[in-house]
Amino acid sequence: MLNVNQISKIYEGKIAYKALSDIHFTIEDGEFVGIMGPSGSGKTTLLNLIATIDEPTSGQILINGQNINQMKKNELARFRRRELGFIFQDFNLLHTLTVQENIVLPLTLDGSKVSEMKQKAAAIAEKLGITSIMDKRTYEISGGQAQRTAIARAMIHSPKMLLADEPTGNLDSKSARDVMEMLENINREQQTTMMLVTHDPVAASYCSRVIFIRDGQLYSEIHRGDNRQAFFQKIIDTLSLLGGHSNDISSIRL
Amino acid sequence: MTFRQFAYNNVARNKRLYAAYFLSSMFTVMVFFTFAIFAYHPLLAGGQINHNVQGGMSTAKWMIYVFSFFFVLYSMSSFLKTRKREFGLLMMQGMSPGQLRQMVFLENIIIGFAATLGGIVLGLVFAKAILLAGEHILVIEGSLDFYFPTRAILVTCLAFFILFVLISLFISSVLRSGKLIDLIKGSQQARSEPKASLVLSLLVLVLIGTGYTLSLLARGSDAFILLVPVSIIVSIGSYLLFTQLSVYIIRTLKSKESFFWNRTNMLLLSDLSYRMKDNARTFFLVCIVSTVSFCAIGSLYGLQTVVTRNVALSNPYVISFVSQSSDTDRSNTMATINQILNKHDLQAARTEQVLTEYNMENDKYTQLIISVSMYNQLAALSKRPLIQLATGETVAINPYSLELDRLKLPSATANGIAVKPDRLIQSGVLTVDEVTFVVPDDIYDRLGQPAGQRQLYVWAGDQEQTGILAAGKEIYSELKPSTKSHRITVPAYDVNQELGSYGAILFIGLFIGIVFFVSAGSFLYFRLYSDLDEDKQKFHSIAKLGLTIPELNRVLNRQIILLFFAPIVVALLHGAVALTTLANMFQVSLFKESLTVLGIFFLIQLIYFLIVRFFYIKQVRSAIR
Numbered sequence: 001m002l003n004v005n006q007i008s009k010i011y012e013g014k015i016a017y018k019a020l021s022d023i024h025f026t027i028e029d030g031e032f033v034g035i036m037g038p039s040g041s042g043k044t045t046l047l048n049l050i051a052t053i054d055e056p057t058s059g060q061i062l063i064n065g066q067n068i069n070q071m072k073k074n075e076l077a078r079f080r081r082r083e084l085g086f087i088f089q090d091f092n093l094l095h096t097l098t099v100q101e102n103i104v105l106p107l108t109l110d111g112s113k114v115s116e117m118k119q120k121a122a123a124i125a126e127k128l129g130i131t132s133i134m135d136k137r138t139y140e141i142s143g144g145q146a147q148r149t150a151i152a153r154a155m156i157h158s159p160k161m162l163l164a165d166e167p168t169g170n171l172d173s174k175s176a177r178d179v180m181e182m183l184e185n186i187n188r189e190q191q192t193t194m195m196l197v198t199h200d201p202v203a204a205s206y207c208s209r210v211i212f213i214r215d216g217q218l219y220s221e222i223h224r225g226d227n228r229q230a231f232f233q234k235i236i237d238t239l240s241l242l243g244g245h246s247n248d249i250s251s252i253r254l
Numbered sequence: 255m256t257f258r259q260f261a262y263n264n265v266a267r268n269k270r271l272y273a274a275y276f277l278s279s280m281f282t283v284m285v286f287f288t289f290a291i292f293a294y295h296p297l298l299a300g301g302q303i304n305h306n307v308q309g310g311m312s313t314a315k316w317m318i319y320v321f322s323f324f325f326v327l328y329s330m331s332s333f334l335k336t337r338k339r340e341f342g343l344l345m346m347q348g349m350s351p352g353q354l355r356q357m358v359f360l361e362n363i364i365i366g367f368a369a370t371l372g373g374i375v376l377g378l379v380f381a382k383a384i385l386l387a388g389e390h391i392l393v394i395e396g397s398l399d400f401y402f403p404t405r406a407i408l409v410t411c412l413a414f415f416i417l418f419v420l421i422s423l424f425i426s427s428v429l430r431s432g433k434l435i436d437l438i439k440g441s442q443q444a445r446s447e448p449k450a451s452l453v454l455s456l457l458v459l460v461l462i463g464t465g466y467t468l469s470l471l472a473r474g475s476d477a478f479i480l481l482v483p484v485s486i487i488v489s490i491g492s493y494l495l496f497t498q499l500s501v502y503i504i505r506t507l508k509s510k511e512s513f514f515w516n517r518t519n520m521l522l523l524s525d526l527s528y529r530m531k532d533n534a535r536t537f538f539l540v541c542i543v544s545t546v547s548f549c550a551i552g553s554l555y556g557l558q559t560v561v562t563r564n565v566a567l568s569n570p571y572v573i574s575f576v577s578q579s580s581d582t583d584r585s586n587t588m589a590t591i592n593q594i595l596n597k598h599d600l601q602a603a604r605t606e607q608v609l610t611e612y613n614m615e616n617d618k619y620t621q622l623i624i625s626v627s628m629y630n631q632l633a634a635l636s637k638r639p640l641i642q643l644a645t646g647e648t649v650a651i652n653p654y655s656l657e658l659d660r661l662k663l664p665s666a667t668a669n670g671i672a673v674k675p676d677r678l679i680q681s682g683v684l685t686v687d688e689v690t691f692v693v694p695d696d697i698y699d700r701l702g703q704p705a706g707q708r709q710l711y712v713w714a715g716d717q718e719q720t721g722i723l724a725a726g727k728e729i730y731s732e733l734k735p736s737t738k739s740h741r742i743t744v745p746a747y748d749v750n751q752e753l754g755s756y757g758a759i760l761f762i763g764l765f766i767g768i769v770f771f772v773s774a775g776s777f778l779y780f781r782l783y784s785d786l787d788e789d790k791q792k793f794h795s796i797a798k799l800g801l802t803i804p805e806l807n808r809v810l811n812r813q814i815i816l817l818f819f820a821p822i823v824v825a826l827l828h829g830a831v832a833l834t835t836l837a838n839m840f841q842v843s844l845f846k847e848s849l850t851v852l853g854i855f856f857l858i859q860l861i862y863f864l865i866v867r868f869f870y871i872k873q874v875r876s877a878i879r
Contacts, residue, residue, distance in 0.1 A: 053346065054435040074350045081348020092343050096268040101255050106347050108255050117255065137267075153347070 001161065001193045002027040002050065007059030009045055009216075019045045020216045023059075030191040032184070034198060034207035036235070038242060042216040043197045044165060050195065051086060051163050052076055064160060081106045085154030085192075089166035091146040093138045093153075099145075100125075100134040103152045110157070124152045128182060144175030151182060155192075162186070164196045168203045180206040201239065205232040214242055257353070261360040274783060275333040276365050276372075278776045282322040283373025283414050284380075285769050289315050290406035291381050314766060319413055325773050327421055332780045334358070334425065336787075342437030359422045366418030373414075374407055448531045450501035458499045461491030469835040477839040492541050492824060496534040500820075504530065518809045521796070525813065529785065533817070536781045540774040541821040541828070544855070547770035548829030552851040553836050554763040556844040558753070569653075569745040570636035572602040572722065573729070574685040575711040576609075581739035588711065590732055591742070595713065598725040602715035605635050609684065610704035614666045620705050621666065622690040623673065625698035632683045635714045641679065643694045650675035651690045653682045669702045685710065685743060717746045726750075771855060775862050778818055782870060790877035797878040806878070810871050818863040826852050 009020040020042045027033050037043050048054040050061055052068050061068050063083065071079060085106075086092075093102045101108075103124065104117040125131045128148045133141050141149070147167060154162055164183070168176035184206045187194050196207060204210050205228050212219040222238060224231040255263070265272055293311040341354060349357075382400045465488035472480050504527045508514045514523060526533075573591060577584045595602060607628060611620045629651070630640045641649055666673055673691055684690050686708075693701075726747025729735075735742050793806060829852055837844035 048435060051346075052434070074352065077345065077348050077350035077353070080346065086346055092346075094340065094343065096264045097260075101260070101263065104255055105260070108257055108260050109344075109347060109349050109353060111257065114256060
């Protein structure tokens with residue numbers, strides 16, 4: 001599904017800064033992968049590269065066998081709205097639109113039929129439990145509802161791959177758990193490939209595999225067995241090996 | 255939700271964001287439209303007023319149009335800049351560059367349509383008031399009635415439809431999507447602190463100093479020659495002032511920790527230095543635009559004052575009538591004048607005086623020479639200063655002030671007696687156009703037989719009494735004002751006519767000046783509001799550290815003061831120098847006029863500042879709570 005091939009990212013400037021060096025990994029269809037690492041390790045940079053928001057300095061990224069770095073702007077736009085879905089820490093909903101309108105935005109841009117959009121939006125809202133707030137504006141809803149809206153927006157066009165950047169970062173623990181359970185369900189039911197960048201060991205424990213990076217390089221990876229609790233413990237252990245103590249890493253990135 | 259609905263909702267539900275852009279567009283339409291109402295007014299278009307005025311109006315209208323184009327373009331681009339993040343987000347959702355352009359285009363058409371409509375409606379509402387003002391300033395006989403300006407509406411609609419379509423096309427092709435990451439990070443990206451060089455900073459002082467010195471030292475027509483080079487020097491100087499010297503000063507202040515680390519100074523200065531790059535261009539633009547508007551209005555106003563003052567100064571009577579000895583119609587003319595005076599019930603005391611001409615330098619030319627007692631008799635009647643002559647002294651009287659000290663004082667002999675004026679006096683008491691010599695009575699008696707003489711009749715009285723304009727009009731139509739053998743002047747009527755034609759120019763100048771000035775204010779407004787989100791965020795986090803409301807007010811107050819007054823003060827200085835040069839050129843004092851014009855502008859800016867500050871501080875404070 002995703003093939004990250006020897007990518008490096010160097011930020012030019014007075015002092016060139018190497019954010020990522022020779023990152024190499026693959027994600028199979030239907031996998032749910034978490035990326036973890038201390039602040040400044042390059043997690044978000046990596047996600048941005050895969051999300052086609054940024055371009056790598058060297059190396060290639062293949063999604064479904066397509067080299068996303070060679071796509072033209074319009075191709076890329078079409079690719080984003082058909083194949084990719086994004087979830088952000090700060091939701092990034094458009095405050096000019098209602099919840100429902102936010103959800104159907106990718107389809108709108110693709111020129112879908114209104115009836116089809118309505119039907120899809122209703123279905124996904126039902127699944128995520130946000131049917132009652134469909135006509136509200138974004139400032140009238142809570143953080144958890146906003147993130148569920150964002151998930152609905154990311155899922156409505158049934159993307160092949162869902163990318164999430166700290167999806168639980170701005171949420172309380174109850175909402176965070178709800179969101180992660182939803183993602184897990186979607187992953188299980190629709191076989192959507194997911195990649196998640198997070199600081200939060202609890203969130204990461206919902207993944208099937210966690211990749212750790214440090215200082216822009218791959219550090220290690222661990223797989224989840226049957227027990228989420230044991231996986232959580234393994235994550236904590238790896239994090240403490242990664243740098244200092246487990247409680248160094250807060251659940252909310254500031 | 256179709257794409258079109260999406261674009262519409264985006265505008266309709268986000269009114270505050272679009273308000274500034276919409277209002278400035280609407281304002282531009284309104285200005286153009288009200289001007290068009292004038293230009294197409296049946297009374298003006300019908301040829302009742304002279305062609306110059308009509309031509310001037312038409313040119314001014316299209317100048318406003320061209321200016322509108324750039325103004326809307328600027329508003330638009332600064333408006334789009336604040337929306338970078340939104341564009342990035344939409345592209346993340348899969349919006350193609352084509353769709354982005356399409357959206358911006360649609361938005362612009364919506365806003366443009368509403369602005370055109372709003373501008374026309376607002377223009378119609380104010381039309382009557384503006385027509386009244388115009389009538390007063392233009393001194394038009396009859397009244398500028400309100401009419402339904404079909405043609406003006408059509409022209410405005412068409413002109414602005416074209417303008418908005420052109421700008422939308424232009425902008426959307428310029429709207430390079432760039433890298434997505436830059437769009438999404440938008441204003442979060444660290445901006446580099448601008449650098450300043452000491453040499454260029456010092457060059458500012460040299461350039462502006464040179465420009466000012468040159469223009470202040472210019473005398474007479476030198477000013478015309480110097481106009482272009484001085485404008486260029488001062489423009490470059492002002493540009494460097496804002497891009498180099500200001501940055502240099504801020505950096506110097508920042509390096510002084512005793513100052514920089516003192517209370518809120520740190521907040522203020524660190525922001526200033528980072529924003530200076532964006533600010534500098536706006537400041538320069540505002541400074542130049544305001545200078546142009548000060549100079550335009552100041553010089554027109556000054557010129558008008560000079561002209562009316564000259565006409566009034568040169569002839570202090572209700573009516574004057576100079577009759578040559580060859581005038582055979584004298585008694586008829588006198589009878590007509592008296593009859594018209596009586597008809598309009600004008601209060602005026604008639605006096606007559608003989609003006610004598612002598613052959614000079616052995617008949618080479620003739621020169622008006624009168625005795626000091628003859629002069630003083632007229633001067634007393636018209637309440638002008640009397641002349642006291644020392645023994646043997648001669649004075650030359652010049653009716654016009656403009657070339658007072660350029661006139662060479664000739665030494666000459668009249669009938670063999672040497673007459674050399676010792677000084678020049680500006681006075682219109684004698685009502686003639688030529689320079690006249692006033693000599694002591696004893697010398698006058700020795701001059702002997704004059705070569706010719708003119709009979710001067712004057713009616714002295716209040717120049718502002720009612721009926722004088724009607725009487726003047728009647729006199730000028732019944733009698734020829736100026737022939738070979740006589741000349742009749744009704745100064746009050748002349749001044750009124752002058753006011754009429756200068757009034758038109760003044761009106762156009764005022765209009766354009768105000769347009770420039772208000773748009774300069776809008777530039778500042780846009781600049782300030784593009785920083786609003788950043789300020790909100792900044793003060794939100796600082797407030798958590800403990801920032802009292804008075805401290806917040808103080809920082810914001812200083813920040814806005816600098817933004818609003820730095821360019822205006824420089825522009826006021828430029829304007830003051832330019833008006834002084836103008837005054838020097840015409841050799842009149844325009845101090846009062848300059849002070850009035852510059853003072854009014856300063857006052858408007860002050861009011862504008864107070865309003866903007868109130869809302870800005872309110873907005874930032876709302877973010878803190």
